[in-house]
Amino acid sequence: MAPSGTRTAVLFDFGGVLTTSVLAAFERLGADLGCDPRLPLRLLAGDRASGALLVAHEEGRIGELEFERGFAERLRAHGVAIDPAEPGIVGRIQGAMRPDRAMVELVARVRGAGYRVGLLSNSLGDDCYAGFDLPAMFDAVTVSGETGVRKPSRRAYEIACERLGVRPPDAVMVDDLEQNVNAAERAGLAGIVHTDAEATAAALKSVLRPSAQTR
Structure with missing residues (x-):
């Protein structure tokens, strides 16, 4: 990874990002x-x-x-x-949804490169994260069903950043829904509309700060 931007943390959506569509x-x-x-x-x-x-x-x-x-x-x-x-x-x-292994691996690579990574997800179902060890994958997990606040509410992004220990101007939101990315950008985050792991990895390189080496 050869980043060239200013951001030091990444928030990932769940459904449609860590899973198939x-x-x-x-x-x-x-x-x-x-x-x-x-x-x-x-x-x-x-x-x-x-x-x-x-x-x-x-x-x-x-x-x-x-x-x-x-x-x-x-x-x-x-x-x-x-x-x-x-x-x-x-x-x-x-x-009908399956884990996207390439994205799971990308989360691990980003975290391993020294960036803080968090999950920000609108929950659907009482056990929608089965099969994913979220506390092991992320530095912070923010789920709408627990906080009572869902995307695209500005407060959802603020809570996720607070839990991750970063300011919105330091963070990137990766989401498969354009309206959620637009809302993240209005809240001060950078935004990436996810389509596939390769494109998302390339987009992250343009917004992450090179100096973030270790946590």
Whole structure:
């Protein structure tokens, strides 16, 4: 790594960054339900009741089961037949996602090069981080369901930086959603829209400070 910027710390998103695409997983859900694959995401983005359920769940005000029941009702209201005996919606989404080993390795390389690394994630599901030893991977972990604050709230980025022990102008946010990156930049962080490990690694080289060698 031959960095040339000024930042000394990196915040990584979870779903869609350390895993395969969340958006693709939602589309897989739609296809499995026999509806327009884009319908679940369209409801979460544009249907007020569906969006409110997602926000409440990500902020830890309702659990996985309550979110699933409410979202299933919204899907049924839009013509989707969901058998109550079928596996839960969240479990089906998580089942369509896999760890991105190249990104897990990139996190370790960045940390090993002396930069502080943190996780900043909007949680989906009561056990969405299964299989990842987050305390071993990161210097600080910030999850919306625990803090009650979700991206793209400015406060979410501030809390993550506080836990990591850095100021927003010293940090970079890596996220697969452009709106979350834009919000991070408004909060003073540098932002990288993640597409793949190689592109993200190259982008980090342009924003990280060369002098950060050891913690």
